[in-house]
Amino acid sequence: MNPVAEIDALSVTVAGRTLLAGVDLRIAAGEIVALVGGSGSGKTTTALALFGEFPPGAEVRGSARVRGRAAFVPQHPAAALDPVRRIGSALRELAGHHGNADPATALRRAHLPGDRAFLRRFPHQLSGGQQQRLLIAGALLGDPVLVVADEPTTGQDPVTRAGIVAELRGLRAAGIAVLVLCHDLDVVRGSADRVLVLDRGRVVEEGRVAEVFAAPAAEYTRALVAAAAPGAPSPRGQTPAGVGAARLEITGLAARHHDAPVLHDITLTVEPGTCLGIVGRSGSGKTTLARCLAGLHAPAAGAIRLDGTPLPRTLEARGRGGIAAVQYVFQDAAGSFDHHRPILEQVARTAIRLRGLRARAARAAAAELLERLGLPAATTARRPAHLSGGELQRAALARALLARPRLLVADEITTALDTVTRAAILDVLATLGITRVVIAHDLAVITRIADTVAVLHEGRVLDHGPATAVLAGR
Known part of the structure; x- marks a missing residue:
């Protein structure tokens, strides 16, 4: 094999903490290699090393190099795209940085239209799959020999996810090397040639995808594969559906984005202690419905009642008690934290603001809950930039739970989690006894946790x- 990208005996430590320990990696032209592992296992540190990027203050041993240009496709396309710039303008500027590369060719290779109407759109006017393909088009400008894709299918519905897998295969067919960082083992099976499994900065297993997943040798790999396999649903809440008064009632709800209707006459009921799973394609209105419940998007019509009491349409009108009663966990956990303050301090702030606890008691309550969700004190003392996406998602869940809500709204909160952590978080959610509305593209998540489905x-x-x-008919 003549590799276009190589990592040799790479070790990275920061303030005495080991991020990588002796990692070796080779990627050939026209090959897809997947990096798999839990949050904080070292996947992102490994990938960024190929661009010569390391955490501040890192002590680095070993080497990482690419024979040619490498391009990076980030995890959250909506956050990576400039919301106030038209697609064509942003692509032309990017093309200029690569010697006036042809945007039309890049769009065509990413299976996107290049007509004037499309180029005049803004990112928010694209579906999630189109946004991801647009990032791939941008990466293809300048003819890279390597494309690094960080969780490219996160938050995508099954149809869109299949389309992105096809895009990755298309890059391979064009002779481009691809490194995929991925928690979704089905995506790895469908796209990658080889897989490296990372655990706490060490490669614990590597080989052909089919062989590794069929008979994993490492205990950690076996745990990942077992957690991803279909299994029995988690234990449900203590109150069965259909008993007692409804905790949440949605009646005739409608919502708009500017002049465009997004939701039409939504009527749903959720019983106390149960979980309503909401599924649907990208753009079907799932997140808008969730934001209406949390007071983050004002409905155009209809009513939302919690324990029989109408909820004010906006967050500002709900007051401290109303905000605590309905807590929202965002899909993009990184964007929901202040990057200048430690995680423990930010999570504890919820108990101070919404429960009236004193600072010391709030920190103790936050630390206990964070520990329960797998985040020890050494981790939560850090700022958000030093946590993985999965760790940030667990911290966001802890922050919401610390308010002791009567309704928890979770929007694709397991998409950044490895299979083992995802299973653990779903078990926690299933046994909370809190009424939950969970949005997910992954039907395995809904099967595991939901009592009812819309x-x-x-x-x-x-x-x-x-x-x-409902799921039997899907």
């Missing part, structure tokens, strides 16, 4: 009922 399509409820009945 299927949204183009802003309308297409199907709604017990999870077993």
Whole structure:
């Protein structure tokens, strides 16, 4: 094999903490290699080393090099794209940095239209899959020999996810080397040739994908594969559906984005202690519905009641008690934290503001809950930039739970988690006893946690009922 990218005996430590320990990696032209491992396992540190980037104050031994240009496709396309610039303008500027490369060719290679109407759109006017393909198009400007894709299918529905896997295969067919950082083992199976499994900065297993996943040798790999396999649903909340007064009632809810209707006549009921799973394609209105529940998007019509009491339409009108009662966990956990303050301090602030605890008691309560979710004191003393995406997502969940809400709204919160951590978090959610509304593209997540399911399509409820009945018909 004549590799286009090589990492030799790479070790990285920061303030005495080992991020990588003797990692070796080779990627050939026209090959897809997947890096798999839990949050904080070293995947991102390994990938960024190929661009010569290391954490501040890092002590580095070994080497990483690419024979040609490498391009990076980040995890969250909506955060990476400039919301106030039209697509064509941003692409032309980027092309100028690569010797006036042809944007039309890059768009065509990424299976996107290059007509004037498309180029005049803004990023928010694209679906999640189109946004991801746009980032791939930008990466292809300048003809890279290597494309590094960080969780490229995060938060995508199954159809869009399959399309992105096809895009990765297309890069391979074009002779481009691809390094994929991924928690989704189905995506790895469908796209990668080889896989490296990282655990606490060390490669514990590597080989052909089919062989590693069929008979994993390392205990850690076996745990990842087992957690990703279909299994029995988690234990449900203590109150069965259909008993007592409804905790959440949504009646005739409608919502708009500017002049465009997004939700139409949504009517749903959630019983105390149960979980409503909301599924649907990208753009079906799932997140808008969730934001309406949390007071982050004002409905155009209809009503939302919590324990029979109407909820004010906006967050500002709800007051401290109303904000604590309905807590929202965002998909993009990194964007929901202040990057200048330690995680423990930010999580504890919830108990101070919404429960009236004193600072010392709030920090103790926050530390206990964070520990329960797998975040020890050494981790939560750091600022957000020093935590992985999965660690930040667990911290965001802890912050919401610390408010002791009556309703928890979770928007794709397991997408950045490895299979083992995801299973653990879902078990926690399933046994909380809190009423939950969970949005997920992954039907395995919904199967594991939901009591009832609502299927949204183009802003309308297409199907709604017990999870077993609705999912059996999917």
